[in-house]
Amino acid sequence: MSAIGARLPRKEDPRLLRGRGRFGDDFSAPGQLWARIVRSPSAHGQVRELDVTQAAKAPGISAVVTAADLPPGLAIPVRLMAADIDLSEYLQPILAGHTVRYVGEPLAVVVGDDPYACEDAAELVEIDIAEATAVTDARTADGTIAAELVASYGDTDTAFGTACHVVGIELAIGRHTGVPLEPRCLVAVPGPDTGSLEIYGMTKVPVWNRDLLASMLGVDETLIRVHGVDAGGGFGVRGEFYPEDFLIPWLAMRLARPVKWAEDRAEHLVAVNHSRQQYHRISAAFDAEGRILGLADDIVHDNGAYCRTHGVAVPDLTVAMLPGPYRIPAYRGRVRVVLTNKTPCGTYRAPGRFEGTAAREHLLDVAADRLGLDRIALRARNLLTRAEMPHQRPITTLRTEVVLDTGDYPALLAAAAREAERLGYRALAAHPGEPGARYAPVRGFGLAMFVEKSGLGPQETADVTVSKSGAVHVLSGGTSLGQGIQTVLAQIAADALGADPGVIDVTTGDTAAQPFGAGSWASRSTVVGGSAVHQAATAVRERACSWPRGCWRRPRRTSRSATGQSASAGTRAPGSPWLTSPGPPNPPAATSAPASRPGCRPAGASRSPT
């Protein structure tokens, strides 16, 4: 029985349940200073004066820095290049200089012995801003268009021109943000001798962040080590490179002291990436039977004040994924990325798919009503069938072809409809509610189809080692966002090794351990990170199995794991206490747990296809 899919206690649980997790704010270093960010109170304006004199004189304050103190010209680049569009004009500076563009934009940093004193001193920074008009509606002509993206195929003009029915709606999608329960935190600890820098609190893409930080600081990237930490949720927003990710390490190096910054919830809400604010004008052309002939959407994407690390990935995903699971002969999606005076945007949970799905599915509901068709029947009529898979759309997203590889969408829809009937959803929706109830519920019955992508590449790294005690160590380039990655990777390694997941420990997010790791985002870690772990563990197993007879002896005890698997001596590396040379020929493949180690055979044996 494989550890994959087995019901196992999570490796993360004991420490988290005991309050012994290690989240960013749980780290502190001797001699540590605290930082407090001074943020713009204005949505748009020219900074006439930023007077830090009183703040710098406040008790316990070590330094107050503004844009004038920073190396010139620093801006945070795009990490996810969705299209060959130059966004360099719209990148966010580390600290605002002459112009502020959103409420919450960092203007200065106060550093001192105590976070309470820093917060007091931050309020002594005198900010004089000449207010300018704030662009708050991306649909007006006032906003800057940073990019325009089009995804298109087929002849939409003919489709709409010859259709029996054309149904169009306008839809506004509000701003959301991730709001992980743990706010961000960073601790940067400079090494006294080598110029090294230890960082706690970064996650998601620590290697990318380390490399960027090194280039901005002008130091060798190997001097910076980002340590893996527990994370109280990611939701897309945590772990991207924000201004603080430069400021805190830079201050630590400049002041030669550890510096810690713990974001509070109020600043989190204006500082981390927002997402999803879009306006759709979407329409579909139908034939007499309700078959879709064409789909068109004209989208305005409110990206806030700057283009951050995600660039235009979210609008790019919106237009490319918008056709969803349906048979759409002709499609034209256009999105204009407009800059406004709001917090800049990035990804949040199913970026692009959430927005496009909301628009498309709402359109189908309206269309079904207008055409006099059942909402489920209209969808069923237009779904791609299993026979049409794989279905390639002649468009790309994130520089990847859009291919719906597998699936049986009509069967899924039918199953969902059956389940809704079984649960009595329709009857419930029709029910007016209890008379005299405290609340008068308004009930409805809604249904939508959603196509998700996962397993985004291009690569991930892993090392699997077996130490002398027989313990297995998995080092992955994936990172913890609080998703339970340690348990999953231990299961995958256990499967490849035929080992007990209990003897496997997993280290993630450590740039010294995996200096070429890609990180955890876009539902990729189990697929891509897990595959890397599986390959590494398989290589270890094959090497162990190729070891000459006589190098092995049976472990003193064979422990039974929660899965009922035997801990197998075959996973012990040469050099372990189970290694004897010379000794009784007792290869583990033949004695311990042959069933769980299908790939183990004597060295030189030919491999049969599996």
Add this chain to the structure above:
Amino acid sequence: MKDTHAIQLQVNGRHHELVVEARRTLADMLRHDLGYTGTHLGCEHGICGACTVILDGSPVRACLVFGVQADGASVRTVEGLAEGPTGPLSDLQQAFSDHHALQCGFCTPGFLMLAEAYLAEAAYLAEAEDGHPLSEERARELVASNLCRCTGYQGIIDALVATARARQPSGTARREPAGQEPADDR
């Protein structure tokens, strides 16, 4: 001049004496002055409940209580639930693991302390004595006090109900079958 006060308190049965600023929150004092970092801060204004601790028997938001208010008090934090840092988990902690009541684990200490306090309240114990252990509906009301972004709460509710039934004093309710090996503490 800082307005400081010398205070003493018990945390998980341990005696502490320290000097704190009057404005320092109990949460910051526990975390940064005394090292009980299991108490988490999610919002610092009493909404999320991640910082819930038990102060003289009552669940409180440690971000809304000043450290000086705990002078002479007895505080219980998440670190005090298990039998020591390596001993067995409490029944409530084990139920959280069994019922997948946590994912990232950041809110978990708050839910554990909230539940622990509730299940020890006199009013609840009297109801339980009468054969009315925690219902799922009541558990829902209880967990509405705190925020979790990962689980959707169902696992937390299941864990609470299972723990309450297992603790039922009358013997009318049986302990839920665990169905699993003890958690691996490696």
